[in-house]
Amino acid sequence: MAGPLASLKVVEFSGLGPAPLAGQLLADLGAHVRVVDRASARAADASDVNRRGKQSIALNLKTDAGRDVARALIAQSDILIEGFRPGVMERLGLGPEACPDRLIYGRITGWGQDGPLAQRAGHDLTYLALSGALSLMGPADRPPAPPLNLIADYGAGTMFLLFGVLAALVERGITGKGQVVDAAMVDGVPAMMGLLHGMIARGTWDVSRGSNWLDGGAPFYRCYTCADGRYVAVAALEPQFYTELLAGLGLAAADQPAQNDQAHWPELHARFEARFAARPRDEWARHFEGTDACVAPVLSVAEAAEHPHLAARATYVRQADVLQSGTAPRFSRTPAEAPAPPTAPGAGAEAILAELGHDAGAIAALRAQGALA
Numbered sequence: 001m002a003g004p005l006a007s008l009k010v011v012e013f014s015g016l017g018p019a020p021l022a023g024q025l026l027a028d029l030g031a032h033v034r035v036v037d038r039a040s041a042r043a044a045d046a047s048d049v050n051r052r053g054k055q056s057i058a059l060n061l062k063t064d065a066g067r068d069v070a071r072a073l074i075a076q077s078d079i080l081i082e083g084f085r086p087g088v089m090e091r092l093g094l095g096p097e098a099c100p101d102r103l104i105y106g107r108i109t110g111w112g113q114d115g116p117l118a119q120r121a122g123h124d125l126t127y128l129a130l131s132g133a134l135s136l137m138g139p140a141d142r143p144p145a146p147p148l149n150l151i152a153d154y155g156a157g158t159m160f161l162l163f164g165v166l167a168a169l170v171e172r173g174i175t176g177k178g179q180v181v182d183a184a185m186v187d188g189v190p191a192m193m194g195l196l197h198g199m200i201a202r203g204t205w206d207v208s209r210g211s212n213w214l215d216g217g218a219p220f221y222r223c224y225t226c227a228d229g230r231y232v233a234v235a236a237l238e239p240q241f242y243t244e245l246l247a248g249l250g251l252a253a254a255d256q257p258a259q260n261d262q263a264h265w266p267e268l269h270a271r272f273e274a275r276f277a278a279r280p281r282d283e284w285a286r287h288f289e290g291t292d293a294c295v296a297p298v299l300s301v302a303e304a305a306e307h308p309h310l311a312a313r314a315t316y317v318r319q320a321d322v323l324q325s326g327t328a329p330r331f332s333r334t335p336a337e338a339p340a341p342p343t344a345p346g347a348g349a350e351a352i353l354a355e356l357g358h359d360a361g362a363i364a365a366l367r368a369q370g371a372l373a
Contacts, residue, residue, distance in 0.1 A: 003030025003327075003336030008169075011036060011070075011077040012054070014345075017149070018108050018157035018185075019083035020050035025162060026079075027053035028327045029336050034077075034352055036061075036070055039373035041345035046320035053340040055348030058373035061092050065371035072356045074099055079165050081106045086113045096180050103178040106165040108157050112184030124149035124185070127156070131189035136196065140210030140217075156188025211262070213237065219269035220245060220259065223298060230281035231298035234272070244293040249275045346373050 008031040012023040027033040033053065039060040044051055057073075059066040071094070074080055080103055082089055089095045096105045107113060110122040125146050128134040138145035164181035172178055190197075199205035211217040220236045236245040239259060246253050249272065256271075257264035276284065281297050288295040299307060305316035305323055317326045319341055327336045349372060353363050366372040 002334070003028070004331050004334040006030035006032075006334075008032065008079065009077045010034070010079045010081060011073045013080070013082040013084070013089070014038065014041065015083040017083075018153050018161065019081050021154060021158045022081055022106070022108065022161050023054060024050045024052055025158070028339055029331075030334075034073060034348070035343075035345075036073065037345035037373075039066075039370075041373070044342055044344045046322045046342060048342045049322065049324045051342035051344075052319070052324075054343055055352055056343045056345050057349040057352045058346035060371050060373065061094075063369060063371040065366055065369045067093055069353070069356070069366065069371065070094055071098070073352070074103065076356070077103065078169065079104045079106055081108070081161070081165070083108045085109065086118050099178075101177055102172065104165050104168045104172065105178065105180045106161050106183065107180060108161045108183045108185075110152070110157075110185045112187060113180075113182045124152040127152040127185040127189060131186050133189050133193060136207065136209060136215060138209055138215075140208060144209070151192075152185040152189055155192060156185040157183060160185075160188040160191070217262075217265065219265050219272050222269075224273055224276035226276055226281040226284060227278060228280035232276060232281055232284050233296050233298050235294040235296075237294070241292050241294050244291050245295065248288050248291060248293045248295065251275070349373075 005026055008026065010023060010026050010031050010033045012019065012033055012035045014020065014035050014037045023033045023035065033055070035051070035054050035056045037056050037058040039058050041058055057069070059069055061067055061070060070092075074094070080099065082105075086107075086109065090097075096103075099105060109118070110127045111117040111120060125134070128137075128147075128151060129144075131152075133151065134144045136144075137147060161181065161183035164183050168179050168181055196205060200207065205212055206217075209215055209217075213221055216222045218237075220234055220242050223231045223233050225231055234245065236242040242259050243253060246256060251271065257268065279287070284295065285297040297303075301323065304310055310316060314326050315328075316323055317338065318324075319339065324339070327339060330336075350363060353366070353372075358366070363372070
């Protein structure tokens with residue numbers, strides 16, 4: 001494997017969403033990621049993008065032999081990733097106290113490892129709601145809008161887990177000791193809201209939805225419907241960009257109210273709405289091309305992959321006709337390889353066990369005991 005993390009060994013206990021993405025991103029950058037799948041895991045195919053670049057062994061962790069193999073894998077690893085409810089790994093005898101002192105034990109949950117809600121079920125929208133962030137999203141006259149599951153699951157979950165385990169890896173280089181990283185989505189969401197917290201404290205952000213710079217209230221930061229029913233996104237926040245937006249729309253700046261005069265925002269919104277409704281989306285995209293008006297067509301995922309800028313950077317790639325992201329971020333001295341295809345549950349069992357010192361007879365015995373799927 002190539003990439004800046006090529007020396008890193010990771011064991012990931014299979015789950016849903018944020019933890020598999022964390023493992024995928026580490027694998028994308030060259031880490032040797034081995035997934036412990038359930039013995040009953042369903043078949044995987046090329047569409048299971050989060051499994052790309054990983055090895056897999058499917059173990060029955062309810063058996064002593066299966067847990068022994070898991071412990072041997074853990075002992076060989078730098079980082080462990082798990083996303084179960086608090087206490088699950090402990091009940092399997094695989095909690096932090098049973099692991100080597102040098103191991104970095106990454107735990108990702110919605111609520112965290114402790115607190116009144118630690119054992120409660122939840123999803124991205126649940127954590128956004130309780131963190132206060134969801135109250136600020138969406139139009140004023142409708143309920144808050146779910147922003148897919150990108151913010152709590154993957155922003156506050158996956159990215160904070162990766163931030164945490166890599167920070168712990170740096171610290172281990174000094175002390176030689178590992179530690180537990182408790183990545184809770186309800187902690188990560190507020191941590192990303194520093195700008196908003198500051199604006200609320202200064203009184204420059206109205207907590208009523210749809211009345212601020214970044215929540216669709218500003219006519220110069222929102223989406224508009226074009227003549228063909230498709231959309232453009234306008235993000236002309238700075239005065240110089242706003243000036244270019246007005247020029248592109250054929251509106252004389254001297255005839256418009258001040259950009260940040262909120263009393264006139266409804267008037268400006270109606271004016272912009274009428275202008276954008278006069279032409280189709282792609283015509284507007286060509287019209288604003290080469291300007292700093294911050295006007296972009298709202299593309300589908302398939303269209304985005306074909307956009308000249310993203311195509312030039314190979315931002316999207318295809319594997320087995322599955323469109324997916326390339327590797328990000330990029331490194332000048334230790335570039336990562338193109339993403340490897342996803343692996344099926346258990347597909348790497350023999351190679352993993354051989355690396356752990358098991359011969360063919362020992363592997364057959366594990367299968368006979370029901371420890372290995």
